[in-house]
Amino acid sequence: MSLEYIITLLKPMLEGAQVTVLLFLIAIVVSIPLGFLLTLAARSSIKVIAWFAQGYIYVMRGTPLLLQLLFICFGLPMLPVVGEYLVLDRFVAACLGFILNYAAYFAEIFRGGLLSIDKGQYEASKVLGMGKWQTLTRIIIPQMFRVALPALANESVTLVKDTALLYAVAVPELLHFAQTAVNRDFTILPFFLAAIIYLLMTLVLSLFFKFLERKFKFE
């Protein structure tokens, strides 16, 4: 088991890891704001919007992510009439699936954050003459974000690992290349390498969130 062999194994796996990282970044950058909008929609005084958002969150959290991915990749094209227009690139389809699913989880996390904010914060803002939008953006969201940080960190680590589900829809990412090498060379070494790469990614992510928590301690 030479170093050279490990390097030849690592090369495709690191390329796969790039796909993993790219998917992670796209999913998190889009689903966090989307999740926040969902939280607001679920609390909307317009009943139709609130019901839609709550129903959406329920369905997305109540069914397996794998099922959702399979549905987007293989199910949508089978729909009558519109199906032929819904054949998406696999990676695009995967991104869509992760965004739609994670937005629902982030929405629940933000809901918890909003619930933790004392009504006195809204009252003080109102009496000081601040508008609804100003109160939301300057007073409520920063505090909500702070409260939500530990849960956001947790969910983000889960997202890194969930990218391995791409394996099931045949988008070549980290785990795909590991599995290929295991089958080809009949060695479990690639599994260990894959584990180490995942651990490094989640380590960097955890450190980043620790840094954010310290930065937004407000003490």
Added chain:
Amino acid sequence: MTVIEVSNLKKAYGELDVLKGISLRVNKNDVVAIIGPSGSGKSTMLRSLVLLEEIDEGSICISDAHLVKDGVYSKPQEIKTITAKMGMVFQHFNLFPHLTVKENLEIAPKMAKKESLKLIQQRSGELLEKVGLTNWANAYPAKLSGGQKQRVAIARALMMEPEILLFDEPTSALDPELTGEVLQVMKDLAQEKMTMIVVTHEMGFAREVATEAIFMDNGEVIESGEPTQLFTNPQNERTKAFLKRSLK
């Protein structure tokens, strides 16, 4: 000169009548202390002046402009102009925990964007000095004691340059040894002829600083008058009973 005129204010939460036709009048430079047992409607009345509570019937007139007339509220734009004349200090301070003391003071004036940043910063500096917290300008509220927090809250309310300052039990959440510093700031304001309405359990303050005392019980104004008079020679039985309990 009358700055606040409240007439026949009524409000109910379902079956429970919390305000049963309150009327009162506050003149410019008055310091009005509102006393009474818990659940008497004092806070609800105070909060209705800045529309933190909506009333069902009656009128509220601030500096000759109707916030609500016979149960009908004015247009949102007028309401904004009227409520901007009042500042409020809460029992639980309600400072913004994610902002420093200085930022707490400056955020609302900055959002209103009516003045230059320089003017705002100058005023926040002056007000922090006034409440004795210049050295704490860059601290977060979590680092402050209760008394310090309430002094910041008073300074924050003053930043909007209100004509009238409302206090909702400003010392009730404080340790007894910390009430003095907050009451001192309020006394200073009274001396500067700030018009104030103070819902309080601090009988000493009410007696010493207030120009008028109002006793409320069970959603009604029972008795009002010059504080010394009201405290030493109450006319109503309920006032007598309450004072006897509180001054023990």
